[in-house]
Amino acid sequence: MPTSQNPHDFILFDLDGTLSDPLEGIGNCLNYALAHFGYPTKPLAELARYIGPPLDQSFIAETGSSDSAHIHALVAKYRERYGDVGYAENMLYPEIPAALAALQAAGIPMAVCTSKRGDFAEMIVQRFGLSDFFRFVNGAEIGTHKWQQIAALREQGIVTERSAMVGDRGVDLIAANRNGLTGVGVLWGYGSRAELAAEQPRHIFETPAQLPQLADREHLHA
Structure with a gap:
């Protein structure tokens, strides 16, 4: 259980x-x-900007379409492959398990809050053997923003103003700020330092090895 010593x-x-x-x-x-709908494919490096935001917003940005039925069809086609093999085309950052273990040992409850559909997120967490670190995995359906996910968790009393949201994109920090949580940006993902700094997070960490600082009161106001 969390103690008064945990920030x-x-x-x-x-x-x-x-x-x-x-x-x-x-x-x-x-x-x-x-490709299924006749659009040109892109090199993976050019698609990296779509890691983080909701999937429907990514297809809107890439295709320029505002037809909701078409966007939903693109999402469905994406998920057809993702649920089969795409979720497994994924690499765990090597330092993450040790960082989570340190936070768990400090007695701080943790969970996953992702824009990805919940069942896909569960499959990934289980694939990497991380399930025991997390109380739950909170995913989203199309049309739901991360700030709304956190707002629901606040309404349920699961998270409070003493909670933190850790993420690599501005959307994660925006969601934290809108709900009064501490924002923590990380630089090993797909958001730039400038993107994260624009949302004024409490911390910006460069490596997963810094995550255990979240259990250290000395770093609360760093």
């Missing part, structure tokens, strides 16, 4: 770009859907 009573972690590197799977599935 945070709960820590939420983004998944893609924070716990694992999903570029291969996400990029391949984006191209699979784009």
Whole structure:
């Protein structure tokens, strides 16, 4: 259980770009859907900007379409491949298990909060053997923003103003700020330092080995 010595009573972690590197799977599935509907495919490096934001917003940006039925069809085609092989085209950042173990040992409850559909997120967490670190995995359906996910967790009393949200993209920090949580940006994912700094997070960490600082009161106001 968390103690009064812990600066945070709960820590939420983004998944893609924070716990694992999903570029291969996400990029391949984006191209699979784009090709099916006659759009040109892109090199994976050009699709990296779509790691983090909700999937429907990524297809809107890539295709320029505002037709909701078409966007939903693209999402469905993406998920066709993602649920089969795409979720497994994913690499765990090597230092993450040790960082999570340190936070768990400090007695801070943790969970995953991702824009990815919940069942896919569960499959990835289980694949990497991380399930025991997390109380739950909170995923989203199309049209739900991460700030809304955290707002629901606040309404349920699961997270409070003493909780933290850890993520690699500005959308994670925006969600934290809108709900009064401590924002923690990480640089090993897909957001730049400038993108993260623009949202004024409490911390910006360069390596996963710094994450255990979230259990250290000395770093609370760093």
